[in-house]
Structures are given as structure tokens and as C-alpha cells.
Amino acid sequence: MKATQFFISTLKEAPADAEVRSHQLMMRAGMIKRLGAGIYNYMPMGLRVIRKVEAIIREEMNRAGAVELLMPVVQPAELWQETGRFDKMGPELLRVKDRHDRDFIIQPTSEEVVTDIARQELRSYKQLPKNFYHIQTKFRDERRPRFGVMRGREFTMKDAYSFDRDPAGAARSYEAMFAAYKRIFDRFGLAYRAVAADTGAIGGDLSHEFQVIADTGEDAIIYCPTSDYAANIELAEAVAPAGGRAAPTQALAKTPTPGKATCADVAALLGLPLTQTVKSLVLATDALDEAGDIVKSTVWLLLVRGDHDLNEVKAGKVEGLKGGFRFATPAEIDEHFGCKPGYLGPIGLKKPVQVIVDRTVAAMSDFVCGANDVDHHYTGANWGRDLPEPDVVADLRNVVEGDPSPDGKGVLAIQRGIEVGHVFYLGTKYSQAMNATYLDETGKPRLMEMGCYGIGVTRILGAAIEQNHDARGIIWPESIAPFTVVICPIGYDRSAEVKAAADALHDELRDAGIDVLLDDRGERPGAMFADWELIGVPHRVVISDRGLKDGKVEAQGRRDEAATAVPAAEIAAWVKGRVQV
Amino acid sequence: MKATQFFISTLKEAPADAEVRSHQLMMRAGMIKRLGAGIYNYMPMGLRVIRKVEAIIREEMNRAGAVELLMPVVQPAELWQETGRFDKMGPELLRVKDRHDRDFIIQPTSEEVVTDIARQELRSYKQLPKNFYHIQTKFRDERRPRFGVMRGREFTMKDAYSFDRDPAGAARSYEAMFAAYKRIFDRFGLAYRAVAADTGAIGGDLSHEFQVIADTGEDAIIYCPTSDYAANIELAEAVAPAGGRAAPTQALAKTPTPGKATCADVAALLGLPLTQTVKSLVLATDALDEAGDIVKSTVWLLLVRGDHDLNEVKAGKVEGLKGGFRFATPAEIDEHFGCKPGYLGPIGLKKPVQVIVDRTVAAMSDFVCGANDVDHHYTGANWGRDLPEPDVVADLRNVVEGDPSPDGKGVLAIQRGIEVGHVFYLGTKYSQAMNATYLDETGKPRLMEMGCYGIGVTRILGAAIEQNHDARGIIWPESIAPFTVVICPIGYDRSAEVKAAADALHDELRDAGIDVLLDDRGERPGAMFADWELIGVPHRVVISDRGLKDGKVEAQGRRDEAATAVPAAEIAAWVKGRVQV
Structure with missing residues (x-):
């Protein structure tokens, strides 16, 4: 793609209300544009990242056997009254009346609707297990929206819901989703931890948060560097001190x-x-x-x-x-x-x-x-x-750094994280409230065992940036970058050689399935480089007359200290050897 | 894909409230599921069609130089007050108050938001022309939702908006969109007409409806079979009779x-x-x-x-x-x-x-x-x-069949159509109301000339079915069918030969990039065939022990009267030769 056929809009300064780095950088890089409090337009540059995030999620959900459908944004209140959430949920649930004065809600989540589908469609044990997911716009009327896409009001989530015959089946569905989430987060190229979380009233140990590691994260992640133990602060167990109680030595x-x-x-x-x-x-x-x-x-x-x-x-x-x-x-x-x-x-x-x-x-x-x-x-x-x-x-207290790990394999450390995914065993909470039963082999109705599995699609963008940025801008992991490679020709409109070399490289990389953009805007080199460092494209190739005279072009990774001179004739192969396709 | 990894749910009878054939067939084929009046869940089978429709639209919009972004579903009332539509629009505009009692609307269309983006982002003539589009969920609170996805309340549309320096530029943008729409509708594989429509107060001749031809359509399309004249009934000109007025022969x-x-x-x-x-x-x-x-x-x-x-x-x-x-x-x-x-x-x-x-x-x-x-x-x-x-x-009257064509190239005929797309020159209606100006070469602010271009994504499904069905069910055009090929093995679980042949064909077609489904549900042949005829998959291959004994399998197109016996060894090549990839 050529830059002039796309839309690039960068800002020197972030708006004053952008408190955190990811919000500032997304605004400056032209990824989002504020429409109202906690409501953003996703500009072309940001939408490309969202689409890549969605594609990875979709591929791995499908691979794990989940089936995609699409549930509505505007949902009738009746189902939410069945579970009591229409009344129980606070003002973060956006309620609306239609022209006939009937109650509706703008979906913050879809347990009710998917359970309604399941109780109508999944009637026999032969149809179970089944896992339905959708990627949909949600609304949560936060009292104080902030941090850009990290705590917005309108956002996109992937929500999956599994239906099983019994708790053992639900545990298998849970494990399948847990494995899919690991593949998804691996493919995002983000440092993350799957952190055991509290299951609340349901009990059991089937709840994990997927936390993207970032110093600025709101959540404390407890982990053991010498084992695979990880839990959130609510759950992480503080074990009794080794050695027991010493004998008294002082008088009261x-x-x-x-x-x-x-x-x-x-x-x-x-x-x-x-x-x-x-x-x-x-x-x-x-x-x-x-x-x-x-x-x-x-x-x-x-x-x-x-x-x-x-x-x-x-x-x-x-x-x-x-x-x-x-x-x-x-x-x-x-x-x-x-x-x-x-x-x-x-x-x-x-x-x-x-x-x-x-x-x-x-x-x-x-x-x-x-x-x-x-x-x-x-x-x-x-x-x-x-x-x-x-x-x-x-056990009444939060763990602290240095506490023994509950698995006995070391001591605990703490780091900060941003929760972007959650897998959760729901049990029969919703199937009971909505009488979602199937008929077992003996023809007896039984409640379905459910699990729910969310990923904050738009939140991923903020978390990825909190984890990956420097003073110059965003550093996207390659798999979710808006473009994988940017070609920066110097003098594209002046020099036939530069134009020919840039066009040829663009076409060859594009034809090889690499997501490449050629910056034909005619910006000065400094401004052009600053834009792409701000936007955070992983690979940059600079083509100039001066370089071409020596038969060279310059290639530089977004994290590289300096550029590498590459023979012009080899640059396409050089890039292909360095990017994922 | 295997059927057991997917979700198939067919009905013998359509619900009583499904008045039109497309609604009945979408319900029976398990494409949609009613959640409320005019609000549907898109079930996995229906969502596959939507995704194919969206992919074609996206490819052709991008090819035409339009840039995708994403505007929110929930939009602040302020912008709608600027254009006066917050008050002027009737109860079909769903209005909602947030927790702070501020007014919002659930978007039925996005002229206001995109014009707000344009007036902030497109400041110089150098940035024009620009065409932004999005594919987004919309809501229109119809007084009487009906006909399934054809007149629902929540639906998906592609909306594009072009911004130009002057009317001549806007006309070029219009022509580019008109050409893109023709490619899109050609690729859908639907019989359609681009029909000149009235531009109302704006004047000019830059308004066309894209009408899918269907006997059950609500709109009358006027066209000339011997020329390319086509217009809707509001616009089609009734020319004066040739020959003028005869002399009086009777007394009053x-x-x-x-x-x-x-x-x-x-x-x-x-x-x-x-x-x-x-x-x-x-x-x-x-x-x-x-x-x-x-x-x-x-x-x-x-x-x-x-x-x-x-x-x-x-x-x-x-x-x-x-x-x-x-x-x-x-x-x-x-x-x-x-x-x-x-x-x-x-x-x-x-x-x-x-x-x-x-x-x-x-x-x-x-x-x-x-x-x-x-x-x-x-x-x-x-x-x-x-x-x-x-x-x-x-000219005061509707044209009738047999009227002379206004282009002088024949006589007019009338057919019925379903409007699924509209390209429209807006002029400065919105840029004026919202003061969306750019600076021209002399530094003078000038109003942007706009056009808007919609396609009803979910409506396409209904229109395609109204045009393409028979007594047995839907007949999808190949490009938007939920699956291109279905393999129906008879005795998949009983016969190792049948299973091996079906699996091999499935894998070979899948690896060739063909969207193939293998029906491994173990249904009886009659029920299995009826399901796929109802769902409307274009190509079916039946593999049975009896056929394999003679080295044959049976292939049948959805519109074919009878099956063709094809040598088993050649079936993959045979199918590949008949489908688009």
C-alpha cells in the first residue's frame, strides 16, 4: 500500500487528558480519535491493529473447536431480568427504552443471550460439548472512563461460552480454552502470564487471568521465578512460616x-x-x-x-x-x-x-x-x-515479595500486569437461573455446565503499547503491527532511481504476502522517520540516491540502535528473511 | 471443516411470523435466530455468509482507494444537534441517556461523526479527496420490523463517505464508488440493476440505487431492455407522446x-x-x-x-x-x-x-x-x-410498461427489486451544517463536497435468497455461500472406504483453498441431503460404498436436475474445475 492511499495523521503533542503512555501514543500516532468520554473512533491505523488481533483470536478459537456466531448489541431486558442482572447491575449497564417503551440494554456481556440460544438449540447430550464465541462491540457506562482504550465505555471483546454435560467436561473445555489463550498470547508476541484467580462463590480452581506484563499495570501478579506458579493478589496463598513458633523470651x-x-x-x-x-x-x-x-x-x-x-x-x-x-x-x-x-x-x-x-x-x-x-x-x-x-x-493477608511459593519451589516475586483475558468456569450459575437443560442418555433433563472466556480486543492495543514503547513511540510486536515493513524513499518524486527501487521492493514484498507500506507522501526524512518510529512499525527500509550510488539501502528494526547497510539487490530477500509471513 | 465441529440447526417448519420466503428460509436453515422484534442472533451458518459479503465489500472498497476506519455505535447527541437531526428524526432514532444524564444515540448512520472527523483531520486541499468507510452495527427503531433481516432494527451496513474539494471532484469520487459497487455486486453473483434515483433538494443526477432483482421486491425498477436506461419509479421520466396532439373530431x-x-x-x-x-x-x-x-x-x-x-x-x-x-x-x-x-x-x-x-x-x-x-x-x-x-x-405521472424510454432507444419495462445499496452525492448539506472546511491553495476556507455510499450487509442475505431459492431451499451464489462444497458420505462411521475417500477429498479441497464441509454427523441420507438443499450449498459430492464399488462418486450442483457420476479418482480435479477459489 502507498501512504497517500491510506490515512496517516500524527500529532506532536498528546492531548492533556491522556494520562497514560499508551493513551498518549495512540492519540499521537493517529490510532484513535476521541468522540466522547470513553468513546473513540478507531482511525485507519488503529483499525489495522484491531483486525490483526481479531484474526489471530479467530484462527485460534476455530482451531480449538469453538464456533463463531454474532449476538446483538441491543438486547431485550427480559433475559437480563431472568438472571436478575437487569436490576442487580449498577449504572454501568446502559439501559434504553425503545419507541414502544420496552426495556433494552446495550450489551456489556452476553451470558444471558448465549444461554438463551443454548437452552433452545442444545437439547441433547449428543450436541455437547459446544463452545460459541463472538467478537462484538460492548458498552459499559464507566463512572470515570480513562486510560484511552484501557478503560473506555465502548470497546470490542471476544467472548466465548462453553456448554458441557458435567463438571469434568467443563474442565476439559476450560483446558482447551486455556491452551488456545496461550497460543493467542504467544502469537501476539507479548510478555504475559496466565495467573490463577479467585473463583468466588463457585469454588474450584478454574479461573485464570491473562495478564500482559507492564510496569504501569493496575494489577499485582504474584509469581515464583523458579517454578510456574502465578496467581493474582486476591488468590496467591500466604503459607505458614517454616519452622513454626519460637519459644517466648520476653515478659508481657x-x-x-x-x-x-x-x-x-x-x-x-x-x-x-x-x-x-x-x-x-x-x-x-x-x-x-x-x-x-x-x-x-x-x-x-x-x-x-x-x-x-x-x-x-x-x-x-x-x-x-x-x-x-x-x-x-x-x-x-x-x-x-x-x-x-x-x-x-x-x-x-x-x-x-x-x-x-x-x-x-x-x-x-x-x-x-x-x-x-x-x-x-x-x-x-x-x-x-x-x-x-x-x-x-x-490465610488472611496479601503475599509479599520473598514469601515462600505455595508450591514449595522457591520464593514469590511480584510484578505489575494488565488484565486482557480471563477464562472462567461458571458452573450452573446461568443455566440454573435460565433453566438451560439438556436431556441425558436416560432422557432426564440436566443443567448445562458453563464456562466463559473473554479477551479485550481493543484493550490489547493499550496493553501492548504499555509494554512496548520508548521515548520515540510505539514498538509493535510484528504480528499485530499496523504494517510490518515501511519503505521510506528519500526523494520519491525527484529521483527516478529511488522511485523505481522503492516501487520494486514494495511490489516484491507485497507479492510475498508481507504487509508493506511505501511512504510516498514526500515528507522530509526527519519527519518521515519520526512518524514511523511514533507509529511503531517493526521494520524500516530507507532508499536514497546516496545509498543507491553505492548499491546500498538502509534497513533498521524498530528496536535496533542503528541501521544496517544492505546491498540494494539483496534487500527483498533480507527483509523476507527477517519477518514472519 | 467437519460438520460436528461446526453448528448446524435446521427446522422443518418456519415460525408463523416469518412472512417472506427469505425470512422463512433463513430461520429454517439456522442462519438467524430471533432475539426480539427485528433483532436477530446471526448463527454460525449465517455469519459465514456475512463474513464473505464483508470480505468482498472490503476488497473492492480498498481497491477503489477508500480507507477503512471504525466509528462507534453509541454516539454523543451534540453532533446530531449540530445538524438538527437529533430533533428532526423521528422515533426510529434510538435515544439513550448515560449515567450522567447526557444524551446519546445508537447510530442509524454516521454522517455527523465522519464529518466531525473530516473537519478536524482534513485541513488542506492536499489531503483531498478522501473516502472513509466502515462496516458497523446500526440500529433503526422501525415501528414495525418485518421480513427478517430485510427490515430489522439492528443490522450491519457498510457506509462510505467521500470528501472532495469541489463538485467535479465529488463526481469523480462518485464514479469511482459506482464502479466499485458494480464490481461488488458482480462478485456477489446476484442479478441487479444500478437504478438512477431522485436526488431531492440537492439536485443533479448523482444518485443510484443498487437493486437486487426479485419478484418479491418492494421497489419498482423501470428499465429499457434495449438500452442501459434504468431508474426508480420516482425518477423515471414519462416523455411526451410522439406525434403531438390530434385535431378535434368530436363536439363537447x-x-x-x-x-x-x-x-x-x-x-x-x-x-x-x-x-x-x-x-x-x-x-x-x-x-x-x-x-x-x-x-x-x-x-x-x-x-x-x-x-x-x-x-x-x-x-x-x-x-x-x-x-x-x-x-x-x-x-x-x-x-x-x-x-x-x-x-x-x-x-x-x-x-x-x-x-x-x-x-x-x-x-x-x-x-x-x-x-x-x-x-x-x-x-x-x-x-x-x-x-x-x-x-x-x-411530467406528473409514474411511467408504465410500454412508455418510450427517455433515451429514445426503446420502450420501458418494469421489474421488482430490493434496494441493497445506494450511492448518493450529498453536496455540502453536512459540511455546511457542521462547518467542515478545508483550506484551498490560496489559504481560503471552503466547504467540502461530500458523497455517501451504503450497502446493507445483512440485507444482502435476504435479497440474495429472495432472488435465489426453490421449493427445497436456498440457492446461494458461490461467492457468498456459507460453504462452497459439501461432502456427504453415506456410512462415514461404518465404512472405512467411504471414510477414507471422504477425508481425502475434504483435505485435498481444503488445501486447494476451497471452502469445504464434510458432513460427519451420521444423518440418514435423505435428511442429510434435505439439510444441504435447504442451506443451499452450491456443490455436493455424495460418497457411498455402492458408488465406490464401481469407482464412482456422485456430484451435483444445487441447480442441477440430477447427479453426475464422476470417477472417484478424478473427483477432486472435477470439483476444482467447477468452483471459483
């Missing part, structure tokens, strides 16, 4: 800590490591009657080490807290502890509470904790001596 | 015609041909003051031959009627004619009216018309003798 002592209401301040005052302190967190749970009124509240004390953070997902899995919890009110805290926060602890309670102790805290001795007396802490506290052995010990 | 006579209030009844009573009668149509126009109140109404008498129909689009082009007209009220008719409809005519008016005479009527002599007296008509009426020569003569 109530120590004045005036104005020191945090573990860090107390440790600094006392000249002790923060790892010697224990943090007290007070939660409450409410029992409701049938009318939804609170009939009884229970107060819980959770203990984690001073340098550790409570993991609320993990807390929510402890017996008694599974139904949901809240932080206790000041009145509840005063009632049970007789003290204000900052000095709370498990010793000398005014009124008994349920105590849940993190595994690490259960293995501590001679620890520091609040004394339930303002401006005072205990030092030298020991389990079984100064307070009873803990009743309930659980 | 007032004749009783009791109860005969139509031309047909009067002609029958008098034993005269209907072509001897003249029909009187009474219109009115209103002059408004600035507040929009009527200050003066004018009554018009339009005369067309008794067997002709008034063409309101043509009437709207006559001086005095251009601003819009209505049919006169009974009071207005009584005031001017002193008579009730059925007996009105141009002779002996109670109060003068503006008279507009169709070209054919102006050439009549000895004609019959109402006498402005209930139960009476005149016979033997003649211009210049019984009433003044007509002041205004115009």
Missing part, C-alpha cells in the same frame, strides 16, 4: 506509646522491627430477618502482622464471614474494646469477640499489640501464655 | 354518468377506452407567516390520464409545489369546483385554480373529464377550444 509488658497509633510508629518508637508488631482489624457481620432488617450483629477481630495487608477476598472465605462483612462502627469497637482504634489488641477485651488469626501471626512470639488502652501497647506478648491459643487460624 | 357534450365516479367506470359506461379519460386531482399549498400560521392557501388542479398514476415526487418539482403540498380539503374543493370529487374537471370552474397538466394529457384530444356537476362528465373535450391551452405542462 504494657508500654506507653503516646500518639503512636500505627504499627510503623510504634515499632519506630520502641526500636523494634515492624515484623514484630501485630495489627488489629475489627469487622462486623449482620444477621438479617426475612424482611432484611438486622436482628443481630457479631464483632470479629482479625490479626495480621504489622507489615502485612488484609486480603478481603481471603477474609471472605473464613467460616462466619462468607456471607459478607463490614468494618465495625466506632460504637461497636468501643463496646467490645473500650478503646479507640490505634491501640486495639486481643488481650484484655471488654467484651468477647470472635478472633481470627493470620497464619504468620499465629507463628509469632514476643509480639507487640495494642493494649486496649489509649496511648499504650503490649510488648512481649505470647500465645498460650498471655492470651489463649488462637481458635481460628487462616 | 355533457353526458350523464350517474354514480360513475371513477375514470374506469365512466369509460365502461360510455364504451370508450380508459386512455380517453382524464383524472382530476386537487392539491393545495399553504403560505405560512413567521409564526408558522397559514396566511394563504392556494388550490391546484392536476390532470393525468385516467389509466395513469400521479407521481408525487415529480409533482413536488413543479414551480409552486416545491415547498410541499397536501391534498385539498372537501371545503376547498367545493369552494372552487362547486362539486364533490368524482365529477371534477378543468371546464366550468366555480373559482379559478392553478392548473398543471401532465405531458400525456396535454397531447390528448376528444377527451372525457368531469363536468363539475354531480353524475355528469364531458366527452369530446379539446384544448384551445373548450378550455384554454394549458399554462403549465409537466
Whole structure:
């Protein structure tokens, strides 16, 4: 393709509202153009990347046996009322009434519609398993859209939904999708991790996020560099310290800590490591009657080490807290502890509470904790001596760098990631709500076991750029670059030799199936090179009269420090040898 | 592909609400599945057709130099307020408010957004011409969605928009699109006509509809079988009869015609041909003051031959009627004619009216018309003798079969068509409303000249089927068939020979780039054949033990009366020789 037949529009400066690098670079490279908050036009340069991303996804989904269909953007509310999501979902669900005042939604996801298709179309066990997917425009009315395509309102996703006879079948479908996702992300040419994630109420271990590694990512990825363990922060297990609890060496002592209401301040005052302190967190749970009124509240004390953070997902899995919890009110805290926060602890309670102790805290001795007396802490506290052995010990905290890996094969490290894919075992959540059954061999109706599998198509663009850019612009992986090779002739309109060489190279690469663009715009070399470095095309060939006099052209990869002089007669073969087709 | 890896779902009966053949067949063949009124899931079989249609459109649009981008489905109301369409468009425009109570619309078309892009991006004459297109989901809230994908609410369209410096450039862009459309429709393999259409207020002759020929089509296409003249009924010109007006031979006579209030009844009573009668149509126009109140109404008498129909689009082009007209009220008719409809005519008016005479009527002599007296008509009426020569003569009527072609190269014929494409010169309608200017060579801002070019992607499916089907099902043109070849093995699971032959043929055709499906479902032959005839795959190969014993397989085109026995060793070459790749 020639540049003048295409549309190239670059900007020197990114607009002020572009906060992150990928957003800035996509705007500057003319990939997207803002239409409204979180709503973008995909300009020709950006759309080429989207099409390449989609093609890879489609090929691998088809290879994995999934079947593509297309479900509508505008969906009737009735199905969403069947699952209760029409009411349960917040204002991020865009609701609309048609001319007859009937309710519709603009799809943020299609579980309801695909389950409706399945319950009508998949009637016999002979038709299972089946995996339907579509690549479609979605809308989620984010309260604060930001980061360009990373958290937009209108975006494109690939969503797949599997239907199986039983959990074992669903696990096989899940594994097939997991393998397909690995092929897809490998082909994208991005550094990524498949990270175990929490399955919430469904249980089981069939949930993985596909995270593109990027320092700017919003998510923490926990992994073990010496094994293949990887999990997100909600799930990554903090195992009990090796070696168990040391014997007490100190006596319990109530120590004045005036104005020191945090573990860090107390440790600094006392000249002790923060790892010697224990943090007290007070939660409450409410029992409701049938009318939804609170009939009884229970107060819980959770203990984690001073340098550790409570993991609320993990807390929510402890017996008694599974139904949901809240932080206790000041009145509840005063009632049970007789003290204000900052000095709370498990010793000398005014009124008994349920105590849940993190595994690490259960293995501590001679620890520091609040004394339930303002401006005072205990030092030298020991389990079984100064307070009873803990009743309930659980994994309550986020892991930290250096924690032992749960697989016993090393220690954990943390990196940042951007979630761009998710595979998830749904169980019968939707098939039950919508009565999606099939008839088994005995003619008995049984609920279908479902899985769902998403990839944020437009989000991939942002994540790829967050991972791959430099001061000059984007560095696209070859498989999803808008063009694979750009030919930059210097003096295309002036020099017959340059034009002939550029045209010949363009035609030969194009005929070899290489996605090549010839920049015939007549820009000055500096501006032309800057454009293509900003846009991030992986390979560039510069053809000039000066080079041709010596029988040479210059080739340079987007990550290369310098250009390579290549004999003009060999350049086509040279490029072909370096690109994927 | 194997059938068991795909999804095939056929129905014996079409649902009761499927009124037209294409809708019935798409439902029965499992191409679409209803989600709501005018909203369909595109099932895997239907989506394959859509993808082939899109691929052809994309190739030819790119070849014509158009550049693909993607504009959003959900669009902010502001741009639509700039052109006034947010208020002017009726309830077919689906309006929605976001969580911040801001107005948005679900796009039925994208002139506003593309003009907004153009006014920001195309700033210099050097950047023109430019043609942007997208293939996107649209929504039009039809009051009464029907005919399946032919008049749905959510549908897919290709929309292109050209931007030029001046009308001459716009005409070149128009011609390029016209040529691209011809290539596209040729490649679809459909019988179609490019039909000149009315340009309305813009004027000029740059508007064509691409009509797929089908007896069931809603539109009348006027064409000349002996030339390339084709126009829609609104536009097709009815030329004045050759030879002019004959001399009077009869005296004017007032004749009783009791109860005969139509031309047909009067002609029958008098034993005269209907072509001897003249029909009187009474219109009115209103002059408004600035507040929009009527200050003066004018009554018009339009005369067309008794067997002709008034063409309101043509009437709207006559001086005095251009601003819009209505049919006169009974009071207005009584005031001017002193008579009730059925007996009105141009002779002996109670109060003068503006008279507009169709070209054919102006050439009549000895004609019959109402006498402005209930139960009476005149016979033997003649211009210049019984009433003044007509002041205004115009083309007021729809053409009929046998009318002379306006190009003088034969007579007109009429056939039915389904509009699936439209190319249209927009002029500066949108660039003016949105101030989309570029700077010319002298640095002066000038409005861009625009054109718009649509193809109804999903509608193509319906139109193709209306044109190509028989009692057994759909007959897809090869280029857009869901599969090109289906292999039907009989006893695939029983016979190793059949399986080996079917698999080998499948692999060889697939490797040759032919879109082949092997039906491995294990259906009985009758049901299997019926499915593929319903689905409409162009080529079928049946492989059976009985045939293989004689070294033969059976090949049959979807339109063939009978199968052809082909030596098994030659079948791959035989198929390759018959299909496009």
C-alpha cells in the first residue's frame, strides 16, 4: 500500500487528558480519535491493529473447536431480568427504552443471550460439548472512563461460552480454552502470564487471568521465578512460616506509646522491627430477618502482622464471614474494646469477640499489640501464655515479595500486569437461573455446565503499547503491527532511481504476502522517520540516491540502535528473511 | 471443516411470523435466530455468509482507494444537534441517556461523526479527496420490523463517505464508488440493476440505487431492455407522446354518468377506452407567516390520464409545489369546483385554480373529464377550444410498461427489486451544517463536497435468497455461500472406504483453498441431503460404498436436475474445475 492511499495523521503533542503512555501514543500516532468520554473512533491505523488481533483470536478459537456466531448489541431486558442482572447491575449497564417503551440494554456481556440460544438449540447430550464465541462491540457506562482504550465505555471483546454435560467436561473445555489463550498470547508476541484467580462463590480452581506484563499495570501478579506458579493478589496463598513458633523470651509488658497509633510508629518508637508488631482489624457481620432488617450483629477481630495487608477476598472465605462483612462502627469497637482504634489488641477485651488469626501471626512470639488502652501497647506478648491459643487460624493477608511459593519451589516475586483475558468456569450459575437443560442418555433433563472466556480486543492495543514503547513511540510486536515493513524513499518524486527501487521492493514484498507500506507522501526524512518510529512499525527500509550510488539501502528494526547497510539487490530477500509471513 | 465441529440447526417448519420466503428460509436453515422484534442472533451458518459479503465489500472498497476506519455505535447527541437531526428524526432514532444524564444515540448512520472527523483531520486541499468507510452495527427503531433481516432494527451496513474539494471532484469520487459497487455486486453473483434515483433538494443526477432483482421486491425498477436506461419509479421520466396532439373530431357534450365516479367506470359506461379519460386531482399549498400560521392557501388542479398514476415526487418539482403540498380539503374543493370529487374537471370552474397538466394529457384530444356537476362528465373535450391551452405542462405521472424510454432507444419495462445499496452525492448539506472546511491553495476556507455510499450487509442475505431459492431451499451464489462444497458420505462411521475417500477429498479441497464441509454427523441420507438443499450449498459430492464399488462418486450442483457420476479418482480435479477459489 502507498501512504497517500491510506490515512496517516500524527500529532506532536498528546492531548492533556491522556494520562497514560499508551493513551498518549495512540492519540499521537493517529490510532484513535476521541468522540466522547470513553468513546473513540478507531482511525485507519488503529483499525489495522484491531483486525490483526481479531484474526489471530479467530484462527485460534476455530482451531480449538469453538464456533463463531454474532449476538446483538441491543438486547431485550427480559433475559437480563431472568438472571436478575437487569436490576442487580449498577449504572454501568446502559439501559434504553425503545419507541414502544420496552426495556433494552446495550450489551456489556452476553451470558444471558448465549444461554438463551443454548437452552433452545442444545437439547441433547449428543450436541455437547459446544463452545460459541463472538467478537462484538460492548458498552459499559464507566463512572470515570480513562486510560484511552484501557478503560473506555465502548470497546470490542471476544467472548466465548462453553456448554458441557458435567463438571469434568467443563474442565476439559476450560483446558482447551486455556491452551488456545496461550497460543493467542504467544502469537501476539507479548510478555504475559496466565495467573490463577479467585473463583468466588463457585469454588474450584478454574479461573485464570491473562495478564500482559507492564510496569504501569493496575494489577499485582504474584509469581515464583523458579517454578510456574502465578496467581493474582486476591488468590496467591500466604503459607505458614517454616519452622513454626519460637519459644517466648520476653515478659508481657504494657508500654506507653503516646500518639503512636500505627504499627510503623510504634515499632519506630520502641526500636523494634515492624515484623514484630501485630495489627488489629475489627469487622462486623449482620444477621438479617426475612424482611432484611438486622436482628443481630457479631464483632470479629482479625490479626495480621504489622507489615502485612488484609486480603478481603481471603477474609471472605473464613467460616462466619462468607456471607459478607463490614468494618465495625466506632460504637461497636468501643463496646467490645473500650478503646479507640490505634491501640486495639486481643488481650484484655471488654467484651468477647470472635478472633481470627493470620497464619504468620499465629507463628509469632514476643509480639507487640495494642493494649486496649489509649496511648499504650503490649510488648512481649505470647500465645498460650498471655492470651489463649488462637481458635481460628487462616490465610488472611496479601503475599509479599520473598514469601515462600505455595508450591514449595522457591520464593514469590511480584510484578505489575494488565488484565486482557480471563477464562472462567461458571458452573450452573446461568443455566440454573435460565433453566438451560439438556436431556441425558436416560432422557432426564440436566443443567448445562458453563464456562466463559473473554479477551479485550481493543484493550490489547493499550496493553501492548504499555509494554512496548520508548521515548520515540510505539514498538509493535510484528504480528499485530499496523504494517510490518515501511519503505521510506528519500526523494520519491525527484529521483527516478529511488522511485523505481522503492516501487520494486514494495511490489516484491507485497507479492510475498508481507504487509508493506511505501511512504510516498514526500515528507522530509526527519519527519518521515519520526512518524514511523511514533507509529511503531517493526521494520524500516530507507532508499536514497546516496545509498543507491553505492548499491546500498538502509534497513533498521524498530528496536535496533542503528541501521544496517544492505546491498540494494539483496534487500527483498533480507527483509523476507527477517519477518514472519 | 467437519460438520460436528461446526453448528448446524435446521427446522422443518418456519415460525408463523416469518412472512417472506427469505425470512422463512433463513430461520429454517439456522442462519438467524430471533432475539426480539427485528433483532436477530446471526448463527454460525449465517455469519459465514456475512463474513464473505464483508470480505468482498472490503476488497473492492480498498481497491477503489477508500480507507477503512471504525466509528462507534453509541454516539454523543451534540453532533446530531449540530445538524438538527437529533430533533428532526423521528422515533426510529434510538435515544439513550448515560449515567450522567447526557444524551446519546445508537447510530442509524454516521454522517455527523465522519464529518466531525473530516473537519478536524482534513485541513488542506492536499489531503483531498478522501473516502472513509466502515462496516458497523446500526440500529433503526422501525415501528414495525418485518421480513427478517430485510427490515430489522439492528443490522450491519457498510457506509462510505467521500470528501472532495469541489463538485467535479465529488463526481469523480462518485464514479469511482459506482464502479466499485458494480464490481461488488458482480462478485456477489446476484442479478441487479444500478437504478438512477431522485436526488431531492440537492439536485443533479448523482444518485443510484443498487437493486437486487426479485419478484418479491418492494421497489419498482423501470428499465429499457434495449438500452442501459434504468431508474426508480420516482425518477423515471414519462416523455411526451410522439406525434403531438390530434385535431378535434368530436363536439363537447355533457353526458350523464350517474354514480360513475371513477375514470374506469365512466369509460365502461360510455364504451370508450380508459386512455380517453382524464383524472382530476386537487392539491393545495399553504403560505405560512413567521409564526408558522397559514396566511394563504392556494388550490391546484392536476390532470393525468385516467389509466395513469400521479407521481408525487415529480409533482413536488413543479414551480409552486416545491415547498410541499397536501391534498385539498372537501371545503376547498367545493369552494372552487362547486362539486364533490368524482365529477371534477378543468371546464366550468366555480373559482379559478392553478392548473398543471401532465405531458400525456396535454397531447390528448376528444377527451372525457368531469363536468363539475354531480353524475355528469364531458366527452369530446379539446384544448384551445373548450378550455384554454394549458399554462403549465409537466411530467406528473409514474411511467408504465410500454412508455418510450427517455433515451429514445426503446420502450420501458418494469421489474421488482430490493434496494441493497445506494450511492448518493450529498453536496455540502453536512459540511455546511457542521462547518467542515478545508483550506484551498490560496489559504481560503471552503466547504467540502461530500458523497455517501451504503450497502446493507445483512440485507444482502435476504435479497440474495429472495432472488435465489426453490421449493427445497436456498440457492446461494458461490461467492457468498456459507460453504462452497459439501461432502456427504453415506456410512462415514461404518465404512472405512467411504471414510477414507471422504477425508481425502475434504483435505485435498481444503488445501486447494476451497471452502469445504464434510458432513460427519451420521444423518440418514435423505435428511442429510434435505439439510444441504435447504442451506443451499452450491456443490455436493455424495460418497457411498455402492458408488465406490464401481469407482464412482456422485456430484451435483444445487441447480442441477440430477447427479453426475464422476470417477472417484478424478473427483477432486472435477470439483476444482467447477468452483471459483
